[in-house]
Amino acid sequence: MPIAILFVIAALYERFSFDADVKHAVAGAAAATAGLVIGTGLKMMHNLKPDLLALVSGSAIFVAVGLFQASLTISLLIAAAATLVLRATLERYR
Amino acid sequence: VSASLSEIARLFAGISLIAIGGANATVPEMHRQIVDHLHWMDDRTFVGLIGVAQAAPGPNVIIASIIGWHMAGAMGLAVATLAMIIPSSCVAFVMGRLAQRYAENDIWRLTRRVLAPIAVSLILASGAVMTRAADRSILTLAVTLGMSLLVLQTRVNPLFGIVAAALFGVIAGRSGFSLF
Numbered sequence: 001m002p003i004a005i006l007f008v009i010a011a012l013y014e015r016f017s018f019d020a021d022v023k024h025a026v027a028g029a030a031a032a033t034a035g036l037v038i039g040t041g042l043k044m045m046h047n048l049k050p051d052l053l054a055l056v057s058g059s060a061i062f063v064a065v066g067l068f069q070a071s072l073t074i075s076l077l078i079a080a081a082a083t084l085v086l087r088a089t090l091e092r093y094r
Numbered sequence: 095v096s097a098s099l100s101e102i103a104r105l106f107a108g109i110s111l112i113a114i115g116g117a118n119a120t121v122p123e124m125h126r127q128i129v130d131h132l133h134w135m136d137d138r139t140f141v142g143l144i145g146v147a148q149a150a151p152g153p154n155v156i157i158a159s160i161i162g163w164h165m166a167g168a169m170g171l172a173v174a175t176l177a178m179i180i181p182s183s184c185v186a187f188v189m190g191r192l193a194q195r196y197a198e199n200d201i202w203r204l205t206r207r208v209l210a211p212i213a214v215s216l217i218l219a220s221g222a223v224m225t226r227a228a229d230r231s232i233l234t235l236a237v238t239l240g241m242s243l244l245v246l247q248t249r250v251n252p253l254f255g256i257v258a259a260a261l262f263g264v265i266a267g268r269s270g271f272s273l274f
Contacts, residue, residue: 003159003175006150010163013146021264027138027273028263030145030224031234032256035241037118037148038221042246044214057208058215065122066219069130072123073112076212083208091204 053090057083097134097165099173105132106158106177113182115213117154121220124161125227134165138274141228149256155179230274233266 016022050058061079064070105127109120121144128134135143143164147157155178162174196202221242229235237259244255263273 003152003156003171006147006152006156006159007163007171009146009150010160013142014164017142020267024263024267024273025260026142026145026263027228027230027234028237028259028261028266029149029256030138030141030228031237031263031273032241032259033141033145033148034221034224034228035238035243036245036252036255037121037217037224038238039242039245039252040118041214041218041221042242044217045211048210048214050211054207054211058211058218061212062215062219062222065216066222069122069126069223071126072109072120072216076112076114079212080205080208083212084204087204087208088201091200 053083053086097132097170099166099169101132102162102165102170103173103177106162106174107181109158110178110181111185113178114209115216117157117178118220119213119216121157122216122223124157125223128161129227137227139164141224144224145228145256149253149260151253231272233271234273237262 013022013026017026045058048054057079061075064075064079065072109123109127112123113120125140129137129140140161143160144157147154147160150156150160155175158178159171159175162170162172164170166173193202225235225238229238241252241255241259244250245252266273
């Protein structure tokens with residue numbers, strides 16, 4: 001069912017994407033979508049109650065992937081491996 | 095630009111395997127590959143398609159569906175959707191089994207603690223990439239900011255925000271303010 005609705009919306013969008021009103025509507029909706037994703041992310045981060053190490057690893061991958069457009073695979077591997085080692089070390093010496 | 099079905103399958107299957115944090119978290123990687131490397135579409139088309147996918151009801155995976163549809167029609171939609179779903183489902187199945195068996199294991203518990211904030215940060219990174227691609231004026235920047243606050247501070251259905259922003263776009267456009 002969602003795919004069917006998507007089909008209709010996508011077809012309409014493609015059909016009328018040269019119309020000035022549609023262009024402006026999509027520009028507005030796209031800006032709101034970015035806000036939706038940011039708001040959702042911030043809410044999730046708030047619920048997660050991250051400690052310092054989580055904040056550092058999160059910020060690092062945010063900067064790499066979000067700001068510098070680095071490869072997700074490589075950033076993910078480095079961030080996950082580094083944080084795993086650091087966290088394991090921290091817990092051992094606690 | 096057009097893309098073959100096998101190219102579409104390869105792209106989304108690869109992204110599916112690293113979709114920690116869901117389809118939303120892979121938007122930067124999709125953008126990097128589709129817009130920057132493969133040049134399948136420009137910034138505005140990319141964000142427009144994602145906007146349409148977000149406005150439509152249904153799971154986040156339809157981001158892949160609509161890009162497949164844009165590149166290669168109905169077959170592209172089917173291929174992109176399956177390529178986005180199947181690899182990560184297999185990984186999730188295996189991980190789920192392992193999680194059951196090793197639920198008490200320290201490494202497993204640690205991995206979850208490590209990956210959760212990374213996954214959420216990737217969603218925020220998606221927000222950053224989408225903001226940069228979507229926002230070309232003070233007006234759209236204000237819309238993005240307003241929508242973030244709406245989601246953070248209220249329990250209003252985000253769909254209303256997206257529809258309101260679309261209407262705002264039309265009104266702004268007709269009043270002579272360009273949003274791009």
